[in-house]
Amino acid sequence: MKNFSTLALTSLISLAVGGAASYYYVNSHMSSMSTNHSGSSDHSASNPRTTNKNEPLYWVAPMDANYRRDKPGKSPMGMDLVPVYEEANTADDPAGTVIISSAVENNLGVKVADVTLSPLSPRIQTVGYIAFDESKLWQTNVRVSGWVQKLNINAVGEKVNKGDVLFTLYSPELIKAQEELLNAYRTKRQGLIKGATERLVTLGVDREQIKQIVRSGKAVTSVEVKAVNNGIIASLNVREGGYLSPAQAVISAGPIQQVWVDAEVFERQGHWITAGTTADMTLDSIPGQSWQGIVDYVYPILDPKTRTLRVRLKFDNPDGKLKPNMFANISLKPKIDGKVINIPRESVIRSGNMTRVVLAQGEGKYRSARIKVGREADDRVEVLEGLTTKDKVVTSAQFMLDSESSQNAELSRINGSEPKGETVWAEGNINTLMADFGMVIIDFNAIDKWHWQAGQMSFETSEDLDLSPFKAGQTIRFLIEKVKDDYRIIDIQAQGGQS
Numbered sequence: 001m002k003n004f005s006t007l008a009l010t011s012l013i014s015l016a017v018g019g020a021a022s023y024y025y026v027n028s029h030m031s032s033m034s035t036n037h038s039g040s041s042d043h044s045a046s047n048p049r050t051t052n053k054n055e056p057l058y059w060v061a062p063m064d065a066n067y068r069r070d071k072p073g074k075s076p077m078g079m080d081l082v083p084v085y086e087e088a089n090t091a092d093d094p095a096g097t098v099i100i101s102s103a104v105e106n107n108l109g110v111k112v113a114d115v116t117l118s119p120l121s122p123r124i125q126t127v128g129y130i131a132f133d134e135s136k137l138w139q140t141n142v143r144v145s146g147w148v149q150k151l152n153i154n155a156v157g158e159k160v161n162k163g164d165v166l167f168t169l170y171s172p173e174l175i176k177a178q179e180e181l182l183n184a185y186r187t188k189r190q191g192l193i194k195g196a197t198e199r200l201v202t203l204g205v206d207r208e209q210i211k212q213i214v215r216s217g218k219a220v221t222s223v224e225v226k227a228v229n230n231g232i233i234a235s236l237n238v239r240e241g242g243y244l245s246p247a248q249a250v251i252s253a254g255p256i257q258q259v260w261v262d263a264e265v266f267e268r269q270g271h272w273i274t275a276g277t278t279a280d281m282t283l284d285s286i287p288g289q290s291w292q293g294i295v296d297y298v299y300p301i302l303d304p305k306t307r308t309l310r311v312r313l314k315f316d317n318p319d320g321k322l323k324p325n326m327f328a329n330i331s332l333k334p335k336i337d338g339k340v341i342n343i344p345r346e347s348v349i350r351s352g353n354m355t356r357v358v359l360a361q362g363e364g365k366y367r368s369a370r371i372k373v374g375r376e377a378d379d380r381v382e383v384l385e386g387l388t389t390k391d392k393v394v395t396s397a398q399f400m401l402d403s404e405s406s407q408n409a410e411l412s413r414i415n416g417s418e419p420k421g422e423t424v425w426a427e428g429n430i431n432t433l434m435a436d437f438g439m440v441i442i443d444f445n446a447i448d449k450w451h452w453q454a455g456q457m458s459f460e461t462s463e464d465l466d467l468s469p470f471k472a473g474q475t476i477r478f479l480i481e482k483v484k485d486d487y488r489i490i491d492i493q494a495q496g497g498q499s
Contacts, residue, residue, distance in 0.1 A: 056083035066407075096408040098366045098401055105364060111396035112360040113344050115387045120340060122272050122377030124332040128263030128281075128313065130322050137254035138229050142244045143204040146171030149222045151240040153233055153251065160227045166251055167238065168222040177203055178219035185214060231255050234324070256324065259317050260296070263330045264308040271375070272334035273298055279313050280331040283322075291315050291322070295332070342380045347393040348373060349402055356411060357387070358394040358401045366394060368405040369415035386415040421483035424449045427495065430474045431456060435467040440489065442478065450482075462490045470494065 060082055061067035061075035073081050100108075151167045153160070160166070177200050184192035200210050205223050213220060231253035238250050261281065265273060277295040293315035302309050313330065315322065349356050349368075356370045371386030387393070394401060428444030438461045446454045459480070461467060470476065470492060479491035 059083050066403075093361075093365065094367055096367050096405045096411075097361070098405045100364050100366070100401075102364060108397040108400060110360075110366075110394060110401070112392045113347060113395045115341060115343055115383070115389050115391045115393060117339050117341055117389050119336040119338065120342060120375060120377040120380060120382060121336060122269075122334050122375075124265055124269050124272065124334070126263045126265055126330045126332065128261040128328045128330050130324055130326040130328055131260045131262055132232075132234050132254045132256065132324050133258050133260050133314070134254075136258070137234060137252055138231065139249060140166060140225060140228070140251040140253075141246065141248065142169060142171075142225065142250060143202070143246055144169075144171045144173045145243070145245045146174065148238055148240055148242050148244060151238065153236055156233050156236050158233045160231060160233065160253060162227055162229050164227045165224045166227055167225050167240075169225055169244065170222045174200075174203060174205065174223050175219050175221065177205075178213055181210070181213065182217065182219065225250075227253070229253075229255075232324075256317055256320060256322065259315055259322050259324065261293070261313040261315060261328055261330065262310065263313060263328075263332075264303070264306070264310050265332070267302060267307050267309060268376075270298075270302075270309040272377075273309070273311055273332060274335065277335060278333045280333070281313075281315060282329045282331075283326060284329070285326060286321060289321075291317075340374070341383045341387060341389065342377075343383055343387065343393050344395050345376065345379045345381050347395045347398060348381055349398060354411065356402070356406070358398040358405065359415075360392040360394055366401045366405060368402045368411065370411045372414055421481040423479055423481045423490070425477060425479055427475070427477050430470060430472050430476060433467060433470060433472050438463065438465075438467075440467065440470075442476075447480075457487075460486075460488045461492075462488060465490065465492065467492075 058068045058070055059072055060069075061077070061079065064075065067075055067081075069081055072083075075081055146169045149168045149170050152165055153167070177196070181193070181196035181200060184196045197210060201207065204225070206226065209220075209224060232255070233251065233253045235249070235252045237248065238244060244250060273295060275295055275298060279293050279295065281291045281293060282289070293313050295311050296314040297312040299310040299312070311332075343357065347357050348371075349358070354370060355373050356368050359367050359369050361367060369386060372384045374382035374384045376382070424447060426444050426447050428442045430440060431443050432441040434440065439458060440461060441456065441458045443456050444452075444454065446452060462481075475495040477493045477495050478489050481488055481490045
């Protein structure tokens with residue numbers, strides 16, 4: 001019991017020390033952090049990095065940025081809530097901007113990387129098995145039924161040359177065909193001789209053996225079956241004394257001066273691979289040597305169980321070191337199709353149906369931004385929308401910054417994209433024109449589409465709209481765009497003179 005009490009006391013002391021250390025670290029960081037909630041508010045408070053005399057925006061739990069209160073208190077873990085202040089000079093900063101001091105940046109280990117425009121250079125690593133080039137395999141079959149009297153091939157993998165005797169076959173049908181040939185020669189009738197000769201050829205007896213039969217004047221009991229080409233035995237489906245029929249595949253063989261390699265890639269990598277893609281191959285069994293080849297064929301169907309795509313590669317093997325069924329390490333190098341905007345993989349934050357990054361805006365300012373990503377290659381990710389080469393992204397400590405910034409950042413659309421608003425054409429008269437400020441006051445007619453009655457309203461205009469041709473009192477037709485609760489004029493057409 002005494003030992004147990006000592007152990008429990010030691011554990012409580014360790015927990016207390018660890019909690020105090022965690023509280024001090026987080027408290028010192030969170031108290032140095034401020035967040036801009038709105039990019040359009042005007043604030044007169046002083047900079048919290050120099051003074052904390054301004055009113056706190058809210059209080060947050062040191063260990064949970066989602067736990068916020070409007071007054072001081074305790075977190076669910078019993079820690080004092082930390083005040084978060086708003087920067088005085090953040091009126092022009094986008095919503096969700098987080099500002100931290102250089103000391104906090106250093107303590108958090110914040111690292112930043114440029115957004116680059118460069119080719120994606122994927123290098124796909126996979127494994128495969130060496131196999132025969134099946135397009136060059138040849139096969140030996142018998143054309144008559146019979147029995148194997150002598151088999152000269154002992155195992156798969158043996159090397160044979162063209163003309164080598166693979167086995168001898170005893171067949172009553174072949175003996176009968178030989179007798180017919182000999183009888184034809186005895187009658188000296190050329191038609192019968194030709195027909196009997198062609199019959200033996202059709203049954204698989206080569207012409208050299210036919211000449212020997214004619215010279216000897218008697219039928220042989222067994223016929224030699226020979227190799228039709230050079231190669232390595234790939235399959236052997238016969239044994240000495242076995243019975244063969246024309247339906248059986250007896251022996252197959254082929255050269256290995258060029259070999260196939262069957263490999264598989266993940267479904268997400270399949271779009272990179274095309275016929276002609278180059279590849280490097282190494283073998284654990286032959287260290288220090290590599291072979292270069294190409295993708296010969298990409299199979300059109302995925303494996304339903306492994307969800308992988310099968311590809312076939314072709315490699316030259318002049319010295320015969322590559323042997324069928326060897327295990328190989330494959331490095332595929334897909335073709336590069338131009339430059340794209342890309343960022344480091346570690347900078348990407350994926351959550352639910354949203355992908356975002358933390359932008360480094362300089363002077364200790366950071367902001368979460370939504371992006372749209374495309375292909376991945378090694379440690380780089382293609383960015384389809386949301387970033388330019390002028391941007392910088394955070395690659396380390398981004399999750400801590402994002403947990404604070406994403407609470408208020410504009411993440412409903414892709415970063416940098418303008419929201420698509422509803423538009424309507426209307427008519428009215430210019431009451432007051434303030435071209436220098438991009439504003440105009442219009443007495444407009446009723447707008448049925450939006451259920452507006454006739455009235456007067458001040459509108460902002462789009463930056464590219466030229467107001468110089470217009471003047472007060474002029475009748476106009478104008479296009480209004482609604483984005484959320486804001487209205488602006490994006491086009492104006494003159495309708496006549498002054499009203």
